[in-house]
Amino acid sequence: xxxxxxxxxxxxxxxxxxxxxxxxxxxxxxSLQISRELVDAGADMLEIVMPFxxxxxDGPVIQQAGSxxxxxxxxxDRLFDLVRExxxxxxxxxxxxxxxxxxxxxxxxxxxxxxxxxGADGVVVADVPLEEADPFCAAARMAGIxxxxxxxxxxxxxxxxxxxxxAGGFIYLVAALGVTGTRExxxxxxxxxxxxxxxxxxLPVVPGFGISTPEHVRRYTHxGADGVIVGSxxxxxxxxxxxxxxxxxxxxxxxxxxxxxxxxxx
Amino acid sequence: MYALNELEEAxxxxxxxxxxxxxxxxxxxxxxxRPTPLTFCRNLSADLNxxxxxxxxxxxxxxxxxxxxxxxxxxxxxxxxxxxxxAETGAGQHGVATAIAGAVLGLPVEVYMGEEDIxxxxxxxxxxxxxxxxxxxxxxxxxxxxxxxxxxxxxxxTNVQDTHYLIGSVVGPHPFPSLVREFQTVIGNEIREQVMAxxxxxxxxxxxxxxxxxxxxxxxxxxxxxxxxLWGAEAGGEGLAGRHGATLCxxxxxxxxxxxxxxxxxxxxxxxxxxxxxxxxxxxGVGPEHSFLxxxxxxxxxxxxxxxxxxxxxxxxxxxxxxxxxxxxxxxxLARQIAGGRGPDDILIINLSGRGxxxxxxxxxxxxxxx
Numbered sequence: 001x002x003x004x005x006x007x008x009x010x011x012x013x014x015x016x017x018x019x020x021x022x023x024x025x026x027x028x029x030x031s032l033q034i035s036r037e038l039v040d041a042g043a044d045m046l047e048i049v050m051p052f053x054x055x056x057x058d059g060p061v062i063q064q065a066g067s068x069x070x071x072x073x074x075x076x077d078r079l080f081d082l083v084r085e086x087x088x089x090x091x092x093x094x095x096x097x098x099x100x101x102x103x104x105x106x107x108x109x110x111x112x113x114x115x116x117x118x119g120a121d122g123v124v125v126a127d128v129p130l131e132e133a134d135p136f137c138a139a140a141r142m143a144g145i146x147x148x149x150x151x152x153x154x155x156x157x158x159x160x161x162x163x164x165x166x167a168g169g170f171i172y173l174v175a176a177l178g179v180t181g182t183r184e185x186x187x188x189x190x191x192x193x194x195x196x197x198x199x200x201x202x203l204p205v206v207p208g209f210g211i212s213t214p215e216h217v218r219r220y221t222h223x224g225a226d227g228v229i230v231g232s233x234x235x236x237x238x239x240x241x242x243x244x245x246x247x248x249x250x251x252x253x254x255x256x257x258x259x260x261x262x263x264x265x266x
Numbered sequence: 267m268y269a270l271n272e273l274e275e276a277x278x279x280x281x282x283x284x285x286x287x288x289x290x291x292x293x294x295x296x297x298x299x300r301p302t303p304l305t306f307c308r309n310l311s312a313d314l315n316x317x318x319x320x321x322x323x324x325x326x327x328x329x330x331x332x333x334x335x336x337x338x339x340x341x342x343x344x345x346x347x348x349x350x351x352x353a354e355t356g357a358g359q360h361g362v363a364t365a366i367a368g369a370v371l372g373l374p375v376e377v378y379m380g381e382e383d384i385x386x387x388x389x390x391x392x393x394x395x396x397x398x399x400x401x402x403x404x405x406x407x408x409x410x411x412x413x414x415x416x417x418x419x420x421x422x423x424t425n426v427q428d429t430h431y432l433i434g435s436v437v438g439p440h441p442f443p444s445l446v447r448e449f450q451t452v453i454g455n456e457i458r459e460q461v462m463a464x465x466x467x468x469x470x471x472x473x474x475x476x477x478x479x480x481x482x483x484x485x486x487x488x489x490x491x492x493x494x495x496l497w498g499a500e501a502g503g504e505g506l507a508g509r510h511g512a513t514l515c516x517x518x519x520x521x522x523x524x525x526x527x528x529x530x531x532x533x534x535x536x537x538x539x540x541x542x543x544x545x546x547x548x549x550x551g552v553g554p555e556h557s558f559l560x561x562x563x564x565x566x567x568x569x570x571x572x573x574x575x576x577x578x579x580x581x582x583x584x585x586x587x588x589x590x591x592x593x594x595x596x597x598x599x600l601a602r603q604i605a606g607g608r609g610p611d612d613i614l615i616i617n618l619s620g621r622g623x624x625x626x627x628x629x630x631x632x633x634x635x636x637x
């Protein structure tokens with residue numbers, strides 16, 4: 001396949017830095033502005049999180065961000081508006097991350113078609129296990145979207161092989177047991193898992209969950225990661241920004257730049 | 267998936283073993299007080315002009331049917347070598363049942379409970395503390411049962427290796443709905459035996475309340491292939507035009523907590539806050555088997571409003587001297603609706619899933635201290 005995601009990994013100079021933004025947090029306009037800041041700071045790919053009322057895979061930071069966004073009027077229609085606006089300004093791959101019911105309620109095929117029309121390249125559905133993934137993966141491929149699947153420390157070797165066979169774009173390696181959220185230490189098991197998965201697939205492997213510091217990025221880079229996904233560490237700063245909107249916004253860009261440097265061996 | 271596969275394996279291998287069944291039998295009979303009576307209610311029967319029986323889960327140790335499942339799963343967790351049990355609770359009955367099971371089986375228990383429910387059900391919170399369980403307040407979302415389940419699921423994925431998530435109803439991902447049904451079917455099995463002994467025939471109709479739907483599935487499961495009318499009473503709240511918890515009567519299909527089932531949700535798939543006067547029915551989803559039974563029309567589901575439930579709470583208290591849980595009062599309310607037009611020989615069984623001590627303060631408050 002010749003997707004924008006494949007291209008980004010093929011042409012990369014170091015592991016890709018993939019920051020997350022919660023669509024509509026704290027408002028539609030501000031999340032668009034944050035997306036710009038992330039792109040300007042050197043994001044190689046952007047994950048746009050569509051909030052769900054019951055985000056069981058997320059820790060408090062992304063829960064609260066999603067809650068702010070939904071209170072401010074975020075809907076699936078507005079998500080695609082946001083993707084469209086970001087797409088108009090950048091050529092980097094865009095991922096949508098959400099939960100199964102958001103996709104199902106819109107109609108699985110329609111969701112992926114709308115995502116493709118808006119300019120998204122990959123979709124991650126947090127609560128769809130391998131056993132239920134077929135209709136999602138089929139709709140994704142039909143729409144030209146990469147279906148991105150998870151592998152975690154508790155994934156059995158048999159299921160892991162099936163996931164590697166079904167996935168597209170890259171493998172999302174769940175780097176910590178549990179939910180999203182910043183962590184001080186990264187789990188040594190996730191480094192081992194990364195190495196195992198790298199040996200078993202030709203797809204790029206990208207850890208996420210708990211990656212919070214340039215040091216974490218350095219460790220995964222050394223272990224062979226093709227990129228890193230950074231969510232709560234950035235989204236927490238949006239919450240800290242408060243309603244004033246200005247000021248520490250640069251800190252988001254600073255963290256992305258520092259991680260980028262770490263990924264390039266700095 | 268790892269934990270679910272492990273649980274399914276345990277379900278298949280451990281539960282059918284003689285050893286497990288013997289242990290369960292001991293705890294259910296010697297400890298919990300099974301079988302519970304099937305009480306013929308003279309006053310109710312005279313008033314409603316048919317033969318009314320109550321299945322007395324209110325007399326089970328802990329005061330509600332929840333203990334059947336809590337003992338079963340806790341015993342299973344112990345056999346699986348788990349070191350710790352977590353649970354969610356709405357009304358607090360499942361939390362209490364889990365705390366009891368943890369205490370008697372020697373497993374530490376942590377119960378997640380929405381802040382709103384902690385406020386509504388302080389008596390059960392105190393009971394859980396007395397029983398040695400840790401109660402963790404959940405402040406996210408609507409601060410009720412659904413959010414407590416979210417938080418329990420987050421705990422479980424984080425501590426999956428040594429922890430069993432003892433879910434309290436026929437909801438959640440497979441195999442939980444089947445597992446919980448397995449442990450609650452004792453209700454229906456006993457009813458069949460008892461009604462055959464007393465009446466020499468099956469009942470004409472049975473009624474249970476449905477939140478997640480565990481007491482209803484437990485009652486209905488052994489009768490699905492029999493010519494017995496099955497009725498489910500949902501939380502009608504303020505009525506279907508207002509805030510309610512009647513998922514099957516007023517919802518649409520979707521995925522929540524690992525099940526494809528009817529949900530109370532908006533046009534974009536965001537789950538809406540349910541409402542019921544009874545914390546145990548205040549859930550915007552429902553067990554997936556109930557969705558199936560609704561679609562096949564094997565079970566008829568009807569909403570019973572808050573006002574009707576409170577009225578039936580007092581009605582049963584005064585007619586039979588039994589104070590029902592507000593959840594169970596919904597079943598009494600629906601029974602009163604469907605009793606009309608029946609013959610005096612018709613047999614109608616109501617599942618009295620729990621007793622009402624926990625709700626007395628709330629109902630007294632509604633009556634302004636003037637019952």
